[in-house]
Amino acid sequence: MSCLLDCQTFCILTFGEINEMMKNWWKFLAVILLTYVTLFSLLTPLVPGGLAVNINEIKIGENNIEFTGYNTHFNTDQANLRCFISVGQQWIEGKVTTIESDAKFQFSVNLPDTLPSTQVAFYAYTPTDGAVYVSSAVGFSDIVIDSNTKLPDLKNKVSNEEHKRWGFPFQPILFETIRNLMFHVPMWFSMFFLMGISLVASFKVLSGKWEQDVIAVSSAKVGLVFCVLGLITGSIWARFTWGTWWTRDPQLNGAMIVFIVYAAYVLLRNSIEDENKRARLSAVFNVFAFILMILLLMVMPRMVDTSLHPGKSGNPAFSKYDLDSSLRAVFYPAVIGWAMLGYWIYTIQKKLETLKQASHVE
Amino acid sequence: MKSQNTIMGGLVVGLSSSYAAYLLNGDVNDGTFLLSYWCIAALFAGVHTIQKDQFNSHNGSGSLYYQLTSPRQFATVKSIYNGLFLAILFLFQWAMLLFYFGTSWTSINNMTTMFFAIFLIGMAMGTSLSFVNGIAQKTNQPGGITAILSFAVLIPVLYAAVALMKKEALADQGQQAQWGWLLIVMMNVLPFGLSNLLYPYLWRD
Numbered sequence: 001m002s003c004l005l006d007c008q009t010f011c012i013l014t015f016g017e018i019n020e021m022m023k024n025w026w027k028f029l030a031v032i033l034l035t036y037v038t039l040f041s042l043l044t045p046l047v048p049g050g051l052a053v054n055i056n057e058i059k060i061g062e063n064n065i066e067f068t069g070y071n072t073h074f075n076t077d078q079a080n081l082r083c084f085i086s087v088g089q090q091w092i093e094g095k096v097t098t099i100e101s102d103a104k105f106q107f108s109v110n111l112p113d114t115l116p117s118t119q120v121a122f123y124a125y126t127p128t129d130g131a132v133y134v135s136s137a138v139g140f141s142d143i144v145i146d147s148n149t150k151l152p153d154l155k156n157k158v159s160n161e162e163h164k165r166w167g168f169p170f171q172p173i174l175f176e177t178i179r180n181l182m183f184h185v186p187m188w189f190s191m192f193f194l195m196g197i198s199l200v201a202s203f204k205v206l207s208g209k210w211e212q213d214v215i216a217v218s219s220a221k222v223g224l225v226f227c228v229l230g231l232i233t234g235s236i237w238a239r240f241t242w243g244t245w246w247t248r249d250p251q252l253n254g255a256m257i258v259f260i261v262y263a264a265y266v267l268l269r270n271s272i273e274d275e276n277k278r279a280r281l282s283a284v285f286n287v288f289a290f291i292l293m294i295l296l297l298m299v300m301p302r303m304v305d306t307s308l309h310p311g312k313s314g315n316p317a318f319s320k321y322d323l324d325s326s327l328r329a330v331f332y333p334a335v336i337g338w339a340m341l342g343y344w345i346y347t348i349q350k351k352l353e354t355l356k357q358a359s360h361v362e
Numbered sequence: 363m364k365s366q367n368t369i370m371g372g373l374v375v376g377l378s379s380s381y382a383a384y385l386l387n388g389d390v391n392d393g394t395f396l397l398s399y400w401c402i403a404a405l406f407a408g409v410h411t412i413q414k415d416q417f418n419s420h421n422g423s424g425s426l427y428y429q430l431t432s433p434r435q436f437a438t439v440k441s442i443y444n445g446l447f448l449a450i451l452f453l454f455q456w457a458m459l460l461f462y463f464g465t466s467w468t469s470i471n472n473m474t475t476m477f478f479a480i481f482l483i484g485m486a487m488g489t490s491l492s493f494v495n496g497i498a499q500k501t502n503q504p505g506g507i508t509a510i511l512s513f514a515v516l517i518p519v520l521y522a523a524v525a526l527m528k529k530e531a532l533a534d535q536g537q538q539a540q541w542g543w544l545l546i547v548m549m550n551v552l553p554f555g556l557s558n559l560l561y562p563y564l565w566r567d
Contacts, residue, residue, distance in 0.1 A: 206563045250541060257517050264514035271510070272501050281497050284560045285511065288493070288552065292518060295548050303541040 027344055033337030040330045041182035047326075048072045049170025050134035051103075053122045057139035058085075060113045065094070066106050067124050069132050070170060075102045077126040083107040084125070086133075088117030090151040113142070116149040132170075168326055173241050180237045182330055186338035187230035188255075188297070193339045194223035194346060195262075199290040202283035213279035214357060216286060217269060218350040222342055224262045231255055242308055251309040254296035261289045275357065393467045393532045400459050401523060404452050404487070409512060411451070412444060412491035413505070433564070437496055437557040441489045445550070449484025456480055469533035479526040479546070483519065486549040490515040493553035496561060515553070522546040 021028075054066040067083065074081055083094040083105075094109035105124070121135040168178050201216035234252070235245050246252060265285055272278035301307055431439075460468070470476050491508075494515055498507035525542035528534040 206560065253521060257521065260517055261514040264511050267510045268497070268501075268507060271503055271507050277500060280564055281500055284556065284564050285497055287560060288515075288556050291552055291556075292548075295545065295552075296518065300541045300545060303544060 026340055030337055030340035030344060033333045034341060037182055037330055037334040037337050041179045041334070044179075044326065044330070045167045046071055046170045046176065046178070047167035048129035048132050049172075050122065050124065050132040053134050053136055055136075055138060057141050058111055058120065058143065059141040060111055060143055062108050062110055064097070064106060064108050065122065066104065067122060067134070069103050069124060069129070070175070071103075071129075071167070072124070072132060073102050073126055073128045074105045074124065075099050077128045080125075080127050081105065082125045083109075084123040084154075085109055085111075086119075086121045086123060087115050087151065088119055088147075090116055091154050092151060093154055111143065112149075112151070114144045114146050114149045115140070116145070116147055116151065118145055166326060177237055177240045178327075180233060181327065182334040184230060184233040184237055185331070186335045187226045187233060189335045190339045190342040191223045191226040191230060192293075194219045194226065194342050195290055195293060197346070198223060198286055202286040205279045205283040206287075210276060210279050213275075213283070214350055214353045216279075216283060217266075218353050219346050220262060220265060220286065222346045222349050224259070224266065225345075226338075226342055227255070227259050227262065231259065247308060249307055249309055250304045251297070251301040251307055254300055257296055258289075258293045261292055265289055393469075394528075396459060396463055396467055397524075397527055397531060400455060401520065401527070403455050404448075404483070404523075405516065405520070407451050407455065408448050408487040408491060408516075411448060412488075412495050412512075413508065433561045434558055437492070437561040438554075440496070441492045441554050441557055443488075444492045445485035445488030445554075448488040449481045452480050452484040452487075453477070468531050470531060471533050472530070476530045479523075479530050482546045482550060483523045483526065486519045486522070486546050487516070489550055489553045489557070490519055493557050496557060497564065500564060515549075518545060519549050522549065 048069060048071045051068040051070045053068070055063065078096075078099050081096055081099065083096055085092045085094065092109060092111065094107040097106045097108055099105040118140065120138050121133045123131050123133045125131045171178060197219040198216045201212040201219065204212040205216060234255070238247060238252075239245050265282060268285055269278055269282045272281060301309065491512060494511040495504075495508055498504045498511060501507045522542045522545035526539055526546060529539035529542070
C-alpha cells in the first residue's frame with residue numbers, strides 16, 4: 001500500500017514537473033537554437049577564396065605570379081590545379097610552376113601585346129575548391145587595350161562554379177569576421193522586439209492600465225542591454241573590418257543616440273517616486289523614444305550616400321552575398337534564438353520589478 | 363537640489379558642446395570653429411530659455427492657465443511660443459556672428475534654405491525642450507529631470523543642426539543633408555505631435 005502511494009506521488013510529481021516544463025517549451029527551444037547558432041557560427045568553415053596575388057603590373061610576355069588562397073587545396077589537389085587570368089569576358093590560361101602549400105602556388109602566364117579590357121582577375125581552379133579568384137587592380141606595362149581584341153579560346157574549359165563545399169561566404173575585408181553576423185545583427189532585432197513590447201505596454205499605461213508599467217520598464221531595460229551588446233559587437237566588428245572602433249557613420253551615431261535616449265528613460269523613472277506619476281511620465285517619453293529609434297535606425301541611415309554600413313548607401317547587405325543560403329541557415333535561427341533569450345530575460349526582469357514595486361525597494 | 367541642477371545643467375552644456383565639436387570633426391579652423399561657437403551659444407540660449415519658462419511658474423500662475431484652457435492647448439501654445447522664440451533668437455545670434463566676424467568664413471549657397479535651416483533648428487529645439495520640460499514639471503525634481511531628458515532630445519537636434527549648418531553655411535560638399543532635413547523636421551513634428559496627443563494623459567491631475 002505504501003509502495004503504491006509512493007508510486008502515485010512520484011507520478012504526480014513527475015507529471016507535474018513535465019507539465020511545468022511543457023509550459024516553458026520555448027525556453028528549451030531558445031537554448032537549443034542558441035546552442036545550434038553558437039556551434040554552427042563558430043565551427044562552419046569559410047568556403048575557399050582567393051586572398052591575394054603578388055603583382056601590381058602585368059607586361060607583354062611571361063609574367064610570374066604568386067597566388068594566395070584561403071581554405072584552398074592547391075597542394076592536395078595539385079594534379080587538377082589550373083590557373084587563369086580573366087580579361088573582361090575572355091580567358092588566358094597560365095602554367096603552374098611551383099606549389100608551396102594548399103594555400104599558395106606560383107604560376108606563369110604569357111600575355112599578348114593587346115588585351116580587350118582593363119578588368120583583370122586571377123583565377124585558380126581545383127575540382128575540390130571550384131574556381132577561386134582575386135580581383136586586383138593592376139597596371140599595364142606596354143600593353144595596348146583594344147576592346148575588339150579576340151583572344152584564343154581555351155582548349156579545356158572549366159566550370160565557373162565558385163565552390164561546392166558547405167561554408168560561409170568568403171568575402172574580402174570581412175573574412176572570418178562574417179561570423180559576427182550571427183551575434184551583432186540579432187542583438188538589434190531583439191532590441192526592436194523588446195522595445196516594441198515596451199511601447200505597447202506604454203500605450204496601455206496611458207489608457208489607464210497602470211499594471212502594464214512593469215512590462216514597459218522591464219522590456220525597455222532588457223532592450224537597453226541588447227542595445228549595448230549591439231554596440232559592443234558592432235564596435236569589435238568595425239575594428240577588424242574598417243580598422244577603427246568607431247567611425248562617423250549615421251547608423252553608428254543613430255545607435256548611440258538611441259542608447260542615450262533609452263538611458264534617459266531609465267533615469268527618468270528612477271527620479272520619480274510616485275508610482276502612477278512614474279508610469280504616466282515614462283510612458284509618454286517611451287513613445288517618443290520608440291519613434292525616434294525607428295527614425296534614427298531604420299529611416300535616416302537609408303538616406304545617406306556615404307555610409308560604410310552594409311545595406312546602406314549602396315553597400316550590399318548580406319542577402320546578396322548569401323547565394324548558397326549557408327548564412328541564412330544560421331542567421332534566422334540566431335534572430336529567433338536571441339529574441340527568445342531576450343524575452344526570457346525580460347520575464348525574469350518583470351518578476352524582479354514586480355517584487356521591487358511590491359516591497360517598495362528602489 | 364539647486365547645486366544638483368547646476369551640475370546637471372553644466373553637464374548637459376558640456377557634453378553637448380563636446381558632441382558638437384566631435385560632429386564638426388574637431389577642426390578648429392575659422393568656419394568650423396565659428397559654427398561650433400554658434401551651436402554652443404544656441405544650446406546655452408535654448409536650455410536657459412526653457413529652464414526659465416517653466417510650465418508651472420513659481421507664483422502659481424500656471425494653475426490659473428489650466429483653469430482657462432486644456433493641457434493640449436497649453437502644450438501647443440508653449441511649444442509654438444518657445445519654438446518661435448528660439449528660432450528668432452538663433453537668427454539673431456547668427457546675425458551677430460556675421461556682424462562681429464564678417465562673412466568671409468562662410469560660404470552660403472542659398473540664403474533662403476540657410477534661413478529656413480536656422481528657423482527649423484530653433485523650432486526643433488524649442489518644441490523638444492518644451493516637451494521634455496512638460497514631463498519634467500510633473501516630477502519632484504524638474505530641474506534635474508529637464509537636464510537629463512534635455513541631453514537625450516538635444517543630441518538628435520544637434521546632430522541634424524550640425525549637418526545642415528555644415529552644408530548650408532560652409533558649403534561642405536562632402537556633407538549629406540537630406541537626412542538632416544528629415545531629422546530636423548521630425549524633431550519638430552514628433553515632440554509637438556506627442557505633446558498634443560499625450561499631455562492630456564500626463565496632466566490629468
